[in-house]
Amino acid sequence: MTDFSLELNDDQKTLQDWVHGFASNVMRPAAHEWDEREETPWPIIEEAAKIGIYGLDFFANAFADKTGLSMMLAIEELAWGDAGLCMSILGTSLGVAAIVANGTPEQQMEWIPQCFGTLDDIKIAAFAVSEPDAGSDVSSLRTRAVYDQATDEWVLNGTKTWITNGGIANVHVIVASVAPELAGRGQASFIVPEGTKGLRMGQKFKKMGIRASHTAEVVLEDCRVPGSCLLGGKDKLDERLARVREGKKASSQAAMATFEATRPAVGAQALGIARAAYEYSLDYAKERKQFGRAIIENQSIAFKLADMKMHIDAARLLVWRAAWMAATRKPFLNGEGSMSKLYAGETAVKVTEEAIQILGGYGYVREYPVERWHRDSKIYTIFEGTSEIQRLVIARNISGVRIQ
């Protein structure tokens, strides 16, 4: 039995400092430009790959930390640097996580390296679930995958929307319905490799925030992939569908556990944005003088900063707890993963709004980063499960009641 401690170990501190250096020296100076350009920041991803922050080894090393904290520390620093650039660096991990969760060991060996590429030839991946009529309700996907026995191929048709790296990714992981009558339990995930005929980018979205991250529709028209691109393989899928049809144990429990385990990573991004805004507005409040004194000398400003700091620290504790639970495989009996993402996301929105208030007019204009942080923060109450859906998960877990 070890003593309880919230102190970071030397490896964790080194990682935190290293990623902070990249965030401070490379991301911060580039953030405004890529927010304006609204396109994938390839030079920044390449820079991240060069020093070892983008790539398989980085993720493998961070996940090897048995406390679960290393990845959270790295993500908080990246998002502190800039949330849009951070999403461009981390977007690939959404596809990778889906391959890890659903692929066979052989499929993981084959496809995960292809998601990152090499230093000379950087690649990116996308994970496509959401559709125009299926956002929060992922059980109602319309994208269909039909097996063609004659050629041992799957044929995919449908439209995915709001997809990070959608249409420009080298590897797309597409979630499609294989047995529509089974709704959410009749779905499977497919790799669509680069250059596959029938996959194309639809509309590219112009967004409010995280504008350095590419978001677009992915259109699938008679898109044929080899049988080996079904994650987990056909035998396992057939077995699972047969079990569901017999009314036996459903697989939705496992999917829910996977979502809960990945939510703290989203919370850590929100945390990074909130901390950036808090630090900036604290410094500003000490320097800005009105009525002959620093504005922080007014309780109304100082108390805002006290609350901002308190909410950020509380969010970090929830994020760290959920990350530790995921790493040590503790069951999320109360929706602790959802709590971390929900609280950190809402904290980021609130803290960045208060930061604008502290800066006054300077908070509202693009010459200063605070308005960007506020625009960036809002997505954290929407994607990877909206705040309402997180509350639903927590409420159902604590009550055992199927709350609607």
Ligand SMILES: Cc1cc2nc3c(=O)[nH]c(=O)nc-3n(C[C@H](O)[C@H](O)[C@H](O)COP(=O)(O)OP(=O)(O)OC[C@H]3O[C@@H](n4cnc5c(N)ncnc54)[C@H](O)[C@@H]3O)c2cc1C
């Ligand atoms: C920038 C960006 C990047 C994204 N990246 C990806 C990606 O890479 N891959 C991917 O698959 N998806 C991605 N998404 C999609 C994202 O996950 C969805 O937008 C999100 O799940 C919400 O779905 P929706 O937009 O259809 O909203 P809806 O589900 O239509 O929700 C609208 C509102 O209704 C509320 N609501 C819905 N159902 C309930 C309920 N049962 N109880 C209470 N309230 C409810 C919601 O909380 C929300 O407030 C991305 C979205 C954005 C904007």
